[in-house]
Amino acid sequence: MENYRIYLTEEEIPTHFYNLRADMKTxxxxxxxxxxxQPMTKEELTPVFCEELVDQELDNDTxxxxxxxxxxxxxxxxxxxxxxxxxxxxxxxxTPAKIYFKFEGNxxxxxxxxxxxxxxxxxxxxxxxxxxxxxxxxxxxxxxxSMACSHFGLECDVYMVKVSYEQKPFxxxxxxxxxxxxxxxxxxxxxxxxxxxxxxPGTTGSLGCAISEAVEAAVxxxxxxxxxxxxxxxxxxxxxxxxxxxxxxxxxxxxxxxxIIGCTGGGSNLGGLIAPFMGEKLRGEADYxxxxxxxxxxxxxxxxxxxxxxxxxGKVCPLAKMYTIGSGYIPxxxxxxxxxxxxxxxxxxxxYDDGEMEVVAYRQNEVFKAAEIFANAEGIxxxxxxxxxxxxxxDEALRCKEAGEEKVILxxxxxxxxxxxxxxxxxxxxxxxxxxxxxxxxxxxxxxxPAV
Numbered sequence: 001m002e003n004y005r006i007y008l009t010e011e012e013i014p015t016h017f018y019n020l021r022a023d024m025k026t027x028x029x030x031x032x033x034x035x036x037x038q039p040m041t042k043e044e045l046t047p048v049f050c051e052e053l054v055d056q057e058l059d060n061d062t063x064x065x066x067x068x069x070x071x072x073x074x075x076x077x078x079x080x081x082x083x084x085x086x087x088x089x090x091x092x093x094x095t096p097a098k099i100y101f102k103f104e105g106n107x108x109x110x111x112x113x114x115x116x117x118x119x120x121x122x123x124x125x126x127x128x129x130x131x132x133x134x135x136x137x138x139x140x141x142x143x144x145x146s147m148a149c150s151h152f153g154l155e156c157d158v159y160m161v162k163v164s165y166e167q168k169p170f171x172x173x174x175x176x177x178x179x180x181x182x183x184x185x186x187x188x189x190x191x192x193x194x195x196x197x198x199x200x201p202g203t204t205g206s207l208g209c210a211i212s213e214a215v216e217a218a219v220x221x222x223x224x225x226x227x228x229x230x231x232x233x234x235x236x237x238x239x240x241x242x243x244x245x246x247x248x249x250x251x252x253x254x255x256x257x258x259x260i261i262g263c264t265g266g267g268s269n270l271g272g273l274i275a276p277f278m279g280e281k282l283r284g285e286a287d288y289x290x291x292x293x294x295x296x297x298x299x300x301x302x303x304x305x306x307x308x309x310x311x312x313x314g315k316v317c318p319l320a321k322m323y324t325i326g327s328g329y330i331p332x333x334x335x336x337x338x339x340x341x342x343x344x345x346x347x348x349x350x351x352y353d354d355g356e357m358e359v360v361a362y363r364q365n366e367v368f369k370a371a372e373i374f375a376n377a378e379g380i381x382x383x384x385x386x387x388x389x390x391x392x393x394x395d396e397a398l399r400c401k402e403a404g405e406e407k408v409i410l411x412x413x414x415x416x417x418x419x420x421x422x423x424x425x426x427x428x429x430x431x432x433x434x435x436x437x438x439x440x441x442x443x444x445x446x447x448x449x450p451a452v
Contacts, residue, residue, distance in 0.1 A: 004087060006249040008080035013072055016064040017119075018240040019056075020275045020347060021233065023282045026354055027060045028233065028346035029321035032308060037452055040318050048215060049234075050123045050225050056234040065237065067119070068126075074118045074151060078107040079241065083249035084413075089377040090397070097400035099393060100257070101413040102246045102273060103380070108174065111383065111415030112269055113144035113229055116238035120227045121148035130223035131155025135185065135210030137265075138164055138338035138385065139171030140415055141229030146180035157224075159185040159213045161340065162205035163333045171419045185210040192216050192314035204333040207266075207341045212314025230266025231311065231320070231345050239272025246410065247276045257288065257410035259396055263388040264292040264301070264359070265338050267345025269414040278356065290357035291396070292348065293388040295367070297335045297435045300325055300344045301352060301359040303442055308452035309343055319452060322349040326445030332435040335364070337384030337423070342445070362391050363434040368427040370394055371417065383415035384423055 021027055030039035045054045056065060067075075086099040104112035124132050131154050136142030142158040149156035158180050165172060165184040175182050183189055185205050186196040192212040196203065203209070211228070218226035228235060250256055260277055262270030270292050280286040294301055300323050310327040311317040324343040331340045344352075351357050367384065370391035375381050382390060393411040400407050417424065426432040 002085060003253070005082040005084050006253055007082055008245055008248055010076050010080070012248060013075055013079050014067060014241045014244040015072070016066050017237045018244060018275050018279065019059065019063055019065060019237050020240070020271070020279055021060045022063040023279045024350065025282060026350055028350045031318040031320055032452065034310065034315065034317070034319055037319070047219055048226050050120065050127050050129070052123045052126070053120060053234050056237055057232060068122055071118050071122050078114065080245050081106055083246055086378055089374060092373070092377050093394065093397050093401065095397040095401040096404060096406045097397045098406070098408045099397055100408070100410045102242055102410065103413045104242060105380070105383070105413065105416035109140055109144035109147055110419065111140035111144065112239060112242060112272065113141045114147060115241050115272070116229065116235045116268065117141070117144035117148035119238045121145070121152040121154055124154055124225055124227070125152040129154065129225055131157065132225055132227045133157040133159070133214040133218040134227045134229065135159045135161070135207060135214045136164070136229070137161045137207045137340045139168050139419060140338065142175050142180065142182065143171060145227060145229070146175040146178035149180065150178040156180040157214070157217055158182045159187070159210040161185055161207060161210050162203070167422050168419055185213050187213060190216045192316065196313060200330070203330060206313060206330040208311070208313035208327050211312035212316055215312065215316055230268040231341065231343065233347060235268045236271035236275065236345060236347055239268045240275040242272040242412065243275040243277060246273065255408060258407040259289045259291065259409045261291045261293060261389045261392045261396070261409065261411040263339060263385045263412070263414060264294050264344065264348065265385065266341045266343070267348045269385070269412050271345055271348055273412040278351065281356065291392055292352070292357060292359040293392045294359060294361050295335060295337060295339050295388065296361045296363050297437065298325070298331045298340055298342070299361050300342060302361045305446055305449070306349060306353050307449050309449045311343060319450065320346050322346050323352065324449065325442055326448050328448045329442070329445035334433045334435055337367070337388070339385050339388065360392055362388055363436065365427065365432055365434050367391050368424070368432060380413070381417045382413060383417045384420050386412065386414045
C-alpha cells in the first residue's frame with residue numbers, strides 16, 4: 001500500500017532558501033519611499049528592518065541564500081514536515097484524483113509562520129539588537145515570533161488586532177508564556193494608534209493598523225527593529241522551505257503534482273509552497289496549475305487593483321505595488337480566519353498579473369464546511385486560513401470526478417485550528433455570517449490609494 005506520510009530525513013532539511021524572483025520574467029516593482037515616491041534604498045530601510053533582511057528584501061537576482069546553521073538546528077524541532085496523502089478524503093469524495101497536503105502545523109505556533117520567525121530572530125540577534133516589534137492578526141505570526149525570540153534571546157512586542165485579541169485569548173497567552181508583550185491594536189501606546197482610535201472610534205482593528213503601531217514602536221526605540229510575517233519578499237524567501245521539502249518528497253515517490261493550491265492573505269504560505277514549482281514553470285522545465293484562495297470578505301486579488309499602496313493604515317510604511325483594496329479597508333469583525341490584510345505580496349501580485357496563477361474567493365460558511373469534511377476524514381482540525389485551500393482542493397477533486405481525470409492535487413495545510421474554536425462554535429451553532437463587502441464599500445477604500 002502507498003504511504004500515508006512521506007517524510008524526509010533531518011539531513012534533507014533544505015540548506016538554502018530559494019529566491020523565486022531570480023527566475024521571474026517580470027521582477028516585482030521596488031518599494032517606494034512614501035515621501036519621495038523613489039525606490040527605497042538600503043540606507044532608508046535599515047532603520048526599520050535588520051540589515052541582512054534588507055539585503056534579502058532588495059535582491060532580485062541571487063537564486064539561493066544559505067540557511068544559517070543555527071536556523072537549521074532550530075528547524076530540526078519541527079522540520080522536515082510531512083507530505084501527507086489524504087486517502088480518506090479521496091475515498092469520501094469518490095474522486096480519482098490523488099490529494100496530498102503539506103502539513104505545517106506541527107509546532108506550538110500551529111502554523112508555517114515559524115519558518116520565517118526563526119530566520120528573522122536569528123538575523124536580529126546576530127546584528128546585536130535588543131528586541132523586535134511586530135503585529136499579528138489571527139495570532140499565528142505573533143506566537144511564532146515570540147517562540148523564536150525566546151529561543152534566540154530577544155525581547156518581543158506584539159501588536160495584536162483588537163478583534164483577535166478579544167476572540168482568541170488563549171493564543172495571546174501562548175505569546176505571553178514565551179515572554180512576549182502583547183498589546184491590543186489600535187492602542188493608546190503609540191501616536192498612530194491614538195490617531196486611528198480617534199479617526200475610527202470603536203474600530204475592531206486591522207493588520208494595517210497593527211503594522212503602523214509596530215513600526216512606530218520599533219523606530220522610536222534604540223536597539224529594536226520591525227519584523228513582518230507575510231507580504232515582503234524576504235518572508236516568501238524563508239517560506240520557500242515548504243515548497244522545497246514538498247518537491248523533494250514528491251521526487252522520493254516518483255510523483256508530481258498537477259495542481260498546487262494555497263490560502264493567501266498576505267502571501268507567505270502560498271508563496272512558500274509554490275516557489276520551487278513556479279521556478280520550474282518560469283524556466284520552462286515543467287508545467288503546473290497554481291491556485292490562490294482568499295476570503296470574499298477581504299478580496300485583495302479578486303476585487304482589488306494592481307497599484308502602489310501603503311502596507312499600513314497609518315501610512316508610515318513604504319509603498320508596495322500589489323493587488324490591494326486600499327490600506328484603509330478594515331475587514332468585518334465577523335470574519336473568522338486570518339487572511340485579513342488589504343494587500344498581497346508583490347511577488348504573487350506580479351505573477352498573478354502575468355497570468356502565471358489563478359485566484360478564487362470563498363465565503364466563510366463554505367470554507368468551514370470544507371474544514372468539517374477534512375477534519376472528519378483526516379483527523380486534523382485545520383485552521384480557518386488553511387480551510388480556504390481545502391475548499392478549493394475539494395472542488396478541484398470533484399471536478400476530476402466529473403471529468404474522470406486522475407490528477408494529483410497538492411494543497412498547503414498551513415496550520416491547525418485549535419485556537420479558533422470560537423469560530424467553529426459559530427459555524428456549528430449556525431450563527432456564522434457570510435460577509436461580502438459591497439462595491440461601494442470597496443470603491444471607497446480603493447479611492448484612498450495614492451496616485452503614484
